[in-house]
Amino acid sequence: LPLFERLERRIVDGDRNGLDTDLDQAMQTVPPLQIINETLLAGMKTVGELFGSGQMQLPFVLQSAEVMKAAVSHLEPHMEATDDAGKGRIVLATVKGDVHDIGKNLVDIILSNNGYEVVNLGIKQPIAAIVDAAVDKKADVIGMSGLLVKSTVVMKENLAELNARGMAEQFPVLLGGAALTRSYVENDLTEVYHGEVSYARDAFEGLRLMDAIMT
Numbered sequence: 001l002p003l004f005e006r007l008e009r010r011i012v013d014g015d016r017n018g019l020d021t022d023l024d025q026a027m028q029t030v031p032p033l034q035i036i037n038e039t040l041l042a043g044m045k046t047v048g049e050l051f052g053s054g055q056m057q058l059p060f061v062l063q064s065a066e067v068m069k070a071a072v073s074h075l076e077p078h079m080e081a082t083d084d085a086g087k088g089r090i091v092l093a094t095v096k097g098d099v100h101d102i103g104k105n106l107v108d109i110i111l112s113n114n115g116y117e118v119v120n121l122g123i124k125q126p127i128a129a130i131v132d133a134a135v136d137k138k139a140d141v142i143g144m145s146g147l148l149v150k151s152t153v154v155m156k157e158n159l160a161e162l163n164a165r166g167m168a169e170q171f172p173v174l175l176g177g178a179a180l181t182r183s184y185v186e187n188d189l190t191e192v193y194h195g196e197v198s199y200a201r202d203a204f205e206g207l208r209l210m211d212a213i214m215t
């Protein structure tokens with residue numbers, strides 16, 4: 001297979017052999033972020049479709065996710081980073097009950113490389129832990145990621161909890177993840193939250209929204 005098709009295939013097949021060599025070769029012509037966006041994420045999309053239609057079993061999905069993570073780690077040191085730092089601080093977490101973290105970690109990378117300090121709490125984070133970290137680290141923004149449909153409900157509960165704690169005005173919230181839709185966030189969740197809540201379709205929109213919130 002040609003290089004980029006082969007790379008996409010490696011994600012679908014969960015095949016790490018020769019991954020780094022292929023990535024190094026790809027970086028000679030295409031910047032690392034573009035490799036992620038156009039090639040590797042296309043592979044993850046196929047994995048999601050195969051799993052969703054019952055053609056791929058969970059252990060293989062996990063294997064693909066691991067190859068995806070390895071690829072992103074290999075590319076990350078080669079990404080362009082801006083010199084400006086201290087643009088703001090975000091506490092970032094995957095919500096309670098949800099283990100998906102590839103997207104959240106991409107958001108971390110994009111924001112960190114563009115002048116933000118990211119406090120990445122990891123996966124399955126209850127709102128109490130998110131709030132504690134946000135207060136403790138004096139975060140400017142709270143970011144929540146979730147890929148399961150049930151995570152959209154958890155996010156709604158989390159916003160209600162921030163209201164109840166009187167923290168909504170202090171913390172603008174950025175939300176993302178495959179199960180969310182713009183209309184759910186912009187219609188349902190803005191109704192719930194007493195502060196600012198925004199939806200990011202991808203990590204780049206997350207960056208644009210952070211820039212907008214911080215100015």
Ligand code: B1M
Nearest residue numbers: 048052098099100101102103143145148149176177202203
């Ligand atoms: Co899961 N899984 N999974 N899974 N998995 C989905 C989400 C699913 C849609 C697959 C499917 O059925 N087609 C489905 C959810 C269905 C639903 O809820 N209705 C699903 C399921 C069912 C499950 C399990 C329940 C399966 C089971 O156990 N029977 C289980 C859940 C466990 C749990 O969470 N409690 C499970 C487990 C797993 C693995 C562990 C095997 C693995 C995750 C590994 C990991 O993350 N470390 C996995 C994977 C890999 C997927 C799919 C195939 C790929 C997800 C991914 O990494 N995409 C996924 C299919 C899909 O999403 N369509 C699926 C690439 C990633 C870059 O995209 O995270 O969307 P994404 O991030 C994007 C944007 O959304 C945005 O930026 C990123 C791109 O720039 N973004 C943000 C994300 N967060 C943001 C936050 C922001 C801003 C932007 O600001 C704060």
